[in-house]
Amino acid sequence: MKNNNVIYGVLLLLFLASFPWVLGQMSHDDDTSIPTIIDADPFNLPRLPSVQLINEPLQPVRKPRNLNEEKVALGRRLFLDKRLSPRGDISCDSCHRLNEGGVDHRSHALGGDPSRGSINTPGIYNSANNFRWYWDGRAETLEAQVDESLTSLTEMGADWQELLETLASIAEYQAMFSQTYPENGISKESVIDALVAFERSLITVDAxxxxxxxxxxxxxxxxxxxxxxxxxxxxxxxxxxxxxxxxxxxxxxxxxxxxxxxxxxxxxxxxxxxxxxxxxxxxxxxxxxxxxxxxxxxxxxxxxxxxxxxxxxxxxxxxxxxxxxxxxxxxxxxxxxxxxxxxxxxxx
Known part of the structure; x- marks a missing residue:
């Protein structure tokens, strides 16, 4: 009986020792071009040493797949355009400066009303990978985050009807929305969708x-x-x-x-x-x-x-x-x- 226990113990140790390798083999799909890594983000990662990554609490990141480049380009233009704000004086980039790490380096964001800024600006780069948005996590989707950021009095302070009228008065946007969103054109949904597409593109790879x-x-x-x-x-x-x-x-x-x-x-x-x-x-x-x-x-x-x-x-x-x-x-x-x-x- 004692010998049997020893044998079982040895077999258990061998199983546990091989467990990371087993997980690594299970973590890959049959399609070698799209591997899946346990606890990693759903990005296009090359095939990696499975045991090495499974044992790491931190994981590499890659650009997300299937981005629509036309939507990304339109979203970028909207992101940088101050005409989206009621007074034409701030853009998304005013707080999330793309050339300064995606923040404004202020202790409290100014937004549309400097008297109401009360919290530090979160970074915009890689934010598409968050599971919630804002410091308190009140936005459960990127779409909700974009909507609030455009209309909140502490941020852009825009009114949707006025914002859409402004965009419709600009020939360049008329053409871009017609090309990118032939069914909806310039609409609340298409504006949000384009900005979301741009945010999803802001993944900083190859650190x-x-x-x-x-x-x-x-x-x-x-x-x-x-x-x-x-x-x-x-x-x-x-x-x-x-x-x-x-x-x-x-x-x-x-x-x-x-x-x-x-x-x-x-x-x-x-x-x-x-x-x-x-x-x-x-x-x-x-x-x-x-x-x-x-x-x-x-x-x-x-x-x-x-x-x-x-x-x-x-x-x-x-x-x-x-x-x-x-x-x-x-x-x-x-x-x-x-x-x-x-x-x-x-x-x-």
């Missing part, structure tokens, strides 16, 4: 870290590789993981310490998800931001209270992890975070 995960080990410096290991060992990847390195869950800001009591005073936007659900458990709970291009998107957090990435790492260590991080370790983590910058951030 050094992506190339590292894909097998190019020299894509990261030794300092960045050490920083990545520290990022995982300290527990940062518990919230910042997947292909978007965040953006796929809500988390309390202040898991291990009362950030808001220490900061004071507390404003309505600091309630986070509570403003959407009314649930006490959602007080100070926010959508975890993506860390892609994070080195380009200062200042940090929903309140824009932190000016540097190094300081942001230290704050996160204190309030989210409940442990101090030595300054040398924080600098290595920052070096790793710089490897998440995608090339060609000019929006061209």
């Amino acid at each position: 050094p870290f992506d190339r590292y995960l894909l097998g190019e080990k020299n894509a990261l410096t030794p300092e960045q590789q050490n920083g990545y290991q520290l990022f995982k060992s300290y527990g940062c990847s518990a919230c910042h993981q997947g292909g978007n390195i965040g953006g796929n869950m809500f988390q309390l800001f202040g898991v291990m310490g009362d950030y808001f009591a220490d900061r004071n005073p507390i404003f309505e936007v600091d309630m986070g998800r509570f403003n959407v659900t009314g649930k006490d458990d959602d007080r100070h709970r926010f959508r975890v931001p993506s860390l892609r291009n994070v080195a380009l998107t200062a200042p940090y957090f929903h309140d824009g209270s932190v000016a540097t990435l190094e300081q942001a790492v230290m704050v996160m260590a204190s309030y989210q992890l409940g442990r101090p991080i030595p300054i040398d370790d924080a600098r290595l983590i920052v070096a790793f975070l710089h490897s998440l910058n995608g090339p060609g951030m000019g929006g061209e």
Whole structure:
């Protein structure tokens, strides 16, 4: 009987040792041109060492498939056009500057009414990969996010009827909408659809870290590789993981310490998800931001209270992890975070 137990134990160990390989084999479709990787974003990734990626909490990212280039081009034009705002003085790009990392670098966005800006501008690059939009996650689809961003008084402040009349008065838009949307022409639905298509195109690919995960080990410096290991060992990847390195869950800001009591005073936007659900458990709970291009998107957090990435790492260590991080370790983590910058951030 004892010998049988030993045999069963050995067989179990062999099975567990081979389990990642089995998952890796199951993770690929028969069509080798479109592999599927467990817990990765649905992008067109090349065939990869399955065990390597399954064991990584962070994943590489690639451009989404099947984008309509005409819609993307029209959406880009709308994104940059100040005529969409009532006074013709701001565009989507005024807050989400394509040539500055997709943010405005202000602690609080100005939007259509500077007196009403109350929260830090989230980055636009890779935002299509989020599972919810806005810091409090109130938009469940990209379409809802675009609609609110165009009409909210704290953002563009547009009126749909006036906006459509403006577009209809511009010959260039008449031609572009007729070509791209022959059935609907210039309509609320087609404007939203074009802007969504453009947002979906803003995926920053081939960051050094992506190339590292894909097998190019020299894509990261030794300092960045050490920083990545520290990022995982300290527990940062518990919230910042997947292909978007965040953006796929809500988390309390202040898991291990009362950030808001220490900061004071507390404003309505600091309630986070509570403003959407009314649930006490959602007080100070926010959508975890993506860390892609994070080195380009200062200042940090929903309140824009932190000016540097190094300081942001230290704050996160204190309030989210409940442990101090030595300054040398924080600098290595920052070096790793710089490897998440995608090339060609000019929006061209």
